[in-house]
Amino acid sequence: EDQVTQSPEALRLQEGESSSLNCSYTVSGLRGLFWYRQDPGKGPEFLFTLYSAGEEKEKERLKATLTKKESFLHITAPKPEDSATYLCAVQASGTYKYIFGTGTRLKVLA
Amino acid sequence: NAGVTQTPKFRVLKTGQSMTLLCAQDMNHEYMYWYRQDPGMGLRLIHYSVGEGTTAKGEVPDGYNVSRLKKQNFLLGLESAAPSQTSVYFCAALERGAGDTQYFGPGTRLTVL
Numbered sequence: 001e002d003q004v005t006q007s008p009e010a011l012r013l014q015e016g017e018s019s020s021l022n023c024s025y026t027v028s029g030l031r032g033l034f035w036y037r038q039d040p041g042k043g044p045e046f047l048f049t050l051y052s053a054g055e056e057k058e059k060e061r062l063k064a065t066l067t068k069k070e071s072f073l074h075i076t077a078p079k080p081e082d083s084a085t086y087l088c089a090v091q092a093s094g095t096y097k098y099i100f101g102t103g104t105r106l107k108v109l110a
Numbered sequence: 111n112a113g114v115t116q117t118p119k120f121r122v123l124k125t126g127q128s129m130t131l132l133c134a135q136d137m138n139h140e141y142m143y144w145y146r147q148d149p150g151m152g153l154r155l156i157h158y159s160v161g162e163g164t165t166a167k168g169e170v171p172d173g174y175n176v177s178r179l180k181k182q183n184f185l186l187g188l189e190s191a192a193p194s195q196t197s198v199y200f201c202a203a204l205e206r207g208a209g210d211t212q213y214f215g216p217g218t219r220l221t222v223l
Contacts, residue, residue: 004152032210043114043200043214044153087153091210096141096160097168098212102152 002027006088006101013078013108021073021104023088031095033071035064036087038103044087047073078108112136114203114215122221123191131186131218133201141204142184143212144168144176146197153200159184191222 005024013019025033032051036044048057050066057064061082063074073086085103092099117132133142144156155168159178173195175187188195198219202212 034210034212036212036214041217043202043216044212046209046211046213049209049211089153096158096166097155098143099155099169100145100153102150 002090002092002099004088004090004099004101006086006104008104009102010105011107013075013106015079015108015110016077018074018076018078020075021086021106023071023073023101024069025071025088025090026069027090027092027099029093031091031093033066034089034091034098035071035073036089038085038087047086075106078106080108080110082106083108114201114213116199116201116215116218118218119216120219122223123188124223125192127191128187128189129191129220130188131199131201131220133184133186133215135182135184135203135213137203137205137213138181139203139205139213140181141206142178143202143204144174144184144186145200145202146170147200147217148197156186156199191220193222196220196222 003026007022035047038044048064053068085105087103089098089100114135140161143158145153157176162181165176177185201215205211
């Protein structure tokens, strides 16, 4: 069964304190792994797509990496505006379905 | 461009009542999705569509029906609402190709009493 597990559930960081969020997955053939950001009361907002092990994507203070079993979202020198829930999702090859994890709630303190 | 819009934003129903949630996109994308989001459960796929006139079941389809009569609209129906359908519902339109980006709407908060 395709499955996505995110850890930790919640994370509190001081401004400037770098850290990483984890997304472990099991899927019958990975077509893509996706990271989204969700602010309270809003819909998820796309961040990155990773297609193959070893691939990396960067955007401002965020960097996403992918291995055959997991993905990491690295946050470098975070700011309070990075506070949000970060969601990971996978798409299996040959399907149009997406499986989401339960997310990591990130709080960055000034 | 509005992207993806959802109507209504909030709704309260009594058990057994019916309603339709409307999702509209102005991006001309073929694929559209309906998800529900519950605390501790993450986003779960209800139904999806790969093009006008097509629909398919997702992970949690029971109690819901959908229709995609026009490419830009994807409707989610609840024929007889139950308290277990209290949730936040999100619609998404998928840009197939580079990035396979899903664009989400702002959500509909539904409470079933």
